[in-house]
Amino acid sequence: xxxxxxxxxxxxxxxxxxxxxxxxxxxxxxxxxxxxxxxxxxxxxxxxxxxxxxxxxxxxxxxxxxxxxxxxxxxxxxxxxxxxxxxxxxxxxxxxxxxxxxxxxxxxxxxxxxxxxxxxxxxxxxxxxxxxxxxxxxxxxxxxxxxxxxxxxxxxxxxxxxxxxxxxxxxxxxxxxxxxxxxxxxxxxxxxxxxxxxxxxxxxxxxxxxxxxxxxxxxxxxxxxxxxxxxxxxxxxxxxxxxxxxxxxxxxxxxxxxxxxxxxxxxxxxxxxxxxxxxxxxxxxxxxxxxxxxxxxxxxxxxxxxxxxxxxxxxxxxxx
Numbered sequence: 243x244x245x246x247x248x249x250x251x252x253x254x255x256x257x258x259x260x261x262x263x264x265x266x267x268x269x270x271x272x273x274x275x276x277x278x279x280x281x282x283x284x285x286x287x288x289x290x291x292x293x294x295x296x297x298x299x300x301x302x303x304x305x306x307x308x309x310x311x312x313x314x315x316x317x318x319x320x321x322x323x324x325x326x327x328x329x330x331x332x333x334x335x336x337x338x339x340x341x342x343x344x345x346x347x348x349x350x351x352x353x354x355x356x357x358x359x360x361x362x363x364x365x366x367x368x369x370x371x372x373x374x375x376x377x378x379x380x381x382x383x384x385x386x387x388x389x390x391x392x393x394x395x396x397x398x399x400x401x402x403x404x405x406x407x408x409x410x411x412x413x414x415x416x417x418x419x420x421x422x423x424x425x426x427x428x429x430x431x432x433x434x435x436x437x438x439x440x441x442x443x444x445x446x447x448x449x450x451x452x453x454x455x456x457x458x459x460x461x462x463x464x465x466x467x468x469x470x471x472x473x474x475x476x477x478x479x480x481x482x483x484x485x486x487x488x489x490x491x492x493x494x495x496x497x498x499x500x501x502x503x504x505x506x507x508x509x510x511x512x513x514x515x516x517x518x519x520x521x522x523x524x525x526x527x528x529x530x531x532x533x534x535x536x537x538x539x540x541x542x543x544x545x546x547x548x549x550x551x552x553x554x555x556x557x558x559x560x561x562x
Contacts, residue, residue, distance in 0.1 A: 258297035263358030264386035266559075271297055275350040275362045275380050277306035277411065280389055282559035284491070291493045291557055293412035293523050302518050303509055303525070304410045307346035310395065311366055311376055313408025314469070314505065314533035315339040317440050319371065321536035323404050330371035337438040344369055345378065346410075359383040365398070374403035376545070388494075388558025397545035404536055405543040405551065408505070408529035412517070413495055413557065415487035420508070420522040423492065424458035426484045429504060430472030433532050440534050445471055455506075458486060461524065466508045469532045473502060483526055484560065492560040500553030501528035502541055528555040 258278065259270045267288070269279040278301065279294040295301050319330035319340035330340035343366075350362040359381060366376040374397070381392045397403045415423050432453045436442040448454040453468060473481035479499050486492035497504065505527040509517045517523035530553065531541040545551060 259352065259355060259360050261356075261358050261360055261382060261384050263384040264388070266384040266388060268382055268384050268389055269294075269297075270360055270362070270382055271301075271306075272349045272352065272362070274301065274307040274346040274348070275364070276301055276308070276346075277382070277389075277391070277409075280557060282388075284559065284561075289416045289491065289559065290414050291559055293414050293517055293520060295518075303412075303515060303523075304342065304346060305412045305517075305525070307342075307410045308378070308380060308393070309342040309408035309410060309527075309529075310345055310378055310406070311343050311372075311374070311404070312340075312406040312536060313342065313527070313529045313531065315341050315439055316536055317438075317534050321404075323536065324402065328371040331369070337440075339438065339440070340371075342408075342410075344372070350380075353379070358385060373399075374401070375399040376403060376405065388556055390554060390556040392552065392554045394550055394552045395545065396550045397547055400547050402547070403545050405545050406529070406531040406535055406541075407553065408503075408527050409555065410525060410527050411495065411557070412523055412525045413485045413493045414520075414523070415485050415492040418487040420520075420524055421460070421462040422488055424460050424484075424486050425455050425464075425506075425524070426458040426486070427455040427470060427504065427506065428474040428481045428483055429455070429470035430474065431470065433469040433471065435467070435469070435533065439467065441532065441538065458484070461508070461522075464508060465510060465513070466506045468506050469529070470504045470506060471502060471532070473497070473504060475499060485524060485526075486560060490561065493557055494560055495526045495528070495555070495557050497528040497555040498553055500551070501530055501555055503529040503532055505529055
């Protein structure tokens with residue numbers, strides 16, 4: 243399905259694409275360059291590692307979509323950069339914020355597609371309050387070590403540009419209900435948010451609080467929509483976070499140092515946010531910066547003209 247092997251095209255893609263390798267299968271949508279499914283061929287057959295959605299439907303709760311050129315929210319859609327006031331379109335009118343950037347609802351172009359990999363790109367373009375042209379690419383690759391997702395952002399304009407990125411990934415432990423699973427996060431601090439989902443103070447240690455997931459904890463009854471930081475990295479420079487089912491299977495999400503933040507969100511029918519067909523579901527979202535970073539300056543990236551930024555994250559099956 244999708245493009246023929248090793249093909250290249252300069253036209254917008256409007257379909258879905260599949261890649262396979264190392265016992266993994268991933269489905270990619272051109273709209274939003276979205277990851278719509280990831281499966282591992284385990285001993286008992288295909289096991290879902292992400293929540294899924296069908297091509298031609300709107301991804302539930304923005305599942306699997308790229309958030310750029312900023313992740314999360316900008317307060318009132320306003321920020322100042324290089325002494326210039328900017329007013330973005332308010333895309334979250336309930337809270338009065340500019341939310342999740344410009345590219346999650348647009349078709350990306352397929353640049354290369356082979357059996358085990360696909361690369362897509364998009365030009366962000368100019369928007370209300372956004373005079374900064376950027377080119378984004380994403381490469382999805384599957385192999386023995388699971389899925390690796392590599393992002394680049396290039397400033398194609400003539401002036402410095404602010405930048406941030408996130409990915410709205412949902413993780414899943416096969417068909418086990420979320421409340422039967424445990425979560426472990428390699429995160430030492432969390433950022434408190436107010437009712438508008440904007441920072442209400444500085445980062446706080448998680449040790450000894452309800453936000454401490456440094457040891458596995460059951461998710462039964464847990465409510466989360468929380469940015470975490472102080473991510474503990476292993477010797478290879480990656481932080482690792484685990485969703486584990488009662489039988490020990492599950493999913494690892496890892497992120498390289500460029501993604502220094504992780505937003506954890508539990509979709510919950512009791513809060514008016516249900517994942518179709520699943521009810522409660524867990525998003526673990528690698529982010530380069532926290533909410534409202536264009537105002538706080540915390541981990542905000544600045545790309546000089548012609549400068550390219552690269553970051554990577556991925557997923558694999560526990561026990562694979």
